[in-house]
Amino acid sequence: MTLEDVRKDIDKIDDQLLVLLNQRMNLVHKVGEIKRSTKAIIYRPEREKQILDRMNAQNDGPLNKEAIEAIYLEIFAAARNIELPERVAYLGPEGSFTHQAAESRFGAMSEYMTLPTIKSVFEAVDTGRAKFGVIPIENNQEGIVYETVDLLNEMNVNIAAELKIPVHFALATEAENPSKIKRIYSKDIAFRQCRGFLNKYFEQTHPEEIQVESTSKAAKLAAEDPESAAICSEIAAKLFALPVLFNNIEDNSQNRTRFFILAKNFVNAKSENDKTTIIARLPDTDKPGVLANFLQDFKKSGINLTKIESRPYKGDEDFNFWFFIELEGFYQDENVEKVFKKYKNAIKWLGSYVRNT
Ligand SMILES: C=C(O[C@@H]1C=C(C(=O)O)C=C[C@H]1O)C(=O)O
Structure with missing residues (x-):
């Protein structure tokens, strides 16, 4: 087969894809009409997750999970725009x-x-x-x-x-190689997270490190100054047409x-794997056992708490705290509902949503 033959076959597939995508969008349009007549919410993350899981389960390559997700997330976004921009x-x-x-x-x-x-x-x-x-x-x-x-x-x-x-951070620059770089722009946190890379590549030349308020500002400045580089996101480098010299330069790739x-x-519909985020403003948190009893009630109901952060009441003279809490489950799950009812004056529910791993 010649290159031309293969490309002809690709064109045929693209023609079919376009027809199918438009058929899908016609159905989406119908969904939009139904939602409008019932005043239902357009964005349904749990439904999108369900479609992704189904696609990934039946996929046998060569597309990987990340590629399937990237393609489908763009399809969903286009679909939502057809339902309602x-x-x-x-x-x-x-x-x-x-x-x-x-x-x-x-x-x-x-x-x-x-x-x-x-x-x-x-x-x-x-x-x-x-x-x-x-x-x-x-x-x-x-x-x-x-x-x-x-x-x-x-x-x-x-x-x-x-x-x-x-x-992921990139080193983006107009310079041909690291030895020509005299200045590096970035945010304090990005310099910190890329220290290993900087030590390795700039051990001899020690370019000046200039802190700016955002990594995209850094990319903008580096685009105007060919003797400089920016530590920035790939999207920022792209935005200012700044070539990326090194990718993933952070010390910790996790x-x-x-x-x-x-x-x-x-309000979301329940999915198979939900999380819930709440604020708890318990009275008398300075008294012994108040927080412990509250947490015990979750434990007794078999609810797994995944996060708890305490925050001070602003303007309060005493050392009282409110809590930012995350848990596994949906707000209408029987066990979750039971605890929420008991503390209904103390809990502010922020949302229950499908877990994103
Ligand atoms: C079409 C719908 O609306 C949105 C678009 C979706 C899609 O393109 O499949 C899925 C969920 C919603 O975010 C729907 O709810 O089914």
């Missing part, structure tokens, strides 16, 4: 890891709002300026983002979904960040 706010700047997270879930077709602070993302969702908001909640190396936890306590928005993405997708008045 929905604006997505995310913590910027453009090219940030949150931007990458937002695009991975809402695709290239969605309308995005780039906002400068986590609080402004919450406000956009709260006021309806955006249907969804994407913000970081924790990094597996650096821990929880307290600003997000505090805003979940203060504001009234729900968690529609969680997602986790690997944090580095992952977890994000929440926020929405106003959002």
Whole structure:
């Protein structure tokens, strides 16, 4: 077979794919009409997860799980846009890891709002300026983002979904090789996470390390200065057309960040593998046993708690705390409901959503 023959066969398959994709979108359009007439929610993460699981179970390659997910997440995002175009706010700047997270879930077709602070993302969702908001909640190396936890306590928005993405840094530069680099721009945390790489490649030349507020700002500056480089995300390098010289330069390749997708008045349907996030404001936490009894009630009901963080009441003179708690299960599960009922005045439910591994 010649190259031309193979390409002809590929063209035939693409023709069929397009017909099938459009057939799928016609069905999606019908789903959209049904949802509109019943005022149902467009975004159904648990249904998308179910489709992905089904595809992965019957897949026998050569596409791997990651490729199947990337392709289908883009199809879902396009589908949701056909049902109803929905604006997505995310913590910027453009090219940030949150931007990458937002695009991975809402695709290239969605309308995005780039906002400068986590609080402004919450406000956009709260006021309806955006249907969804994407913000970081924790990094597996650096821990929880307290600003997000505090805003979940203060504001009234729900968690529609969680997602986790690997944090990979790139060294992007116009320079031909590391010896020509005199300055490196990045964020403090990125310098810290790439120390091993920097020591190895810049042992002789010791370029100046210039801290800026975001890795995408670093990419922008490096794009204007050929004697410099940026430590940034791949999406940021792409945004400023900055060539990537080295990829995955972080010391710890297990580095992952977890994000929440926020929405106003959002309730998911139950899936097979749900998590629930709540805030607990227990009275008298300075008295012995209050927290222990509360936690015991979860244990007695066979509920696995996956996270508990304590936070101070702002403006409070005493040392009282409220708690950010995550557990396995759905809010309507019998055992979960029972504990929630007992503490109904103390618990603020933030969301139950399909677990993302
Ligand atoms: C089409 C639907 O709406 C959305 C799009 C989906 C899809 O493209 O398959 C799946 C779930 C929803 O997020 C649906 O709910 O079935």
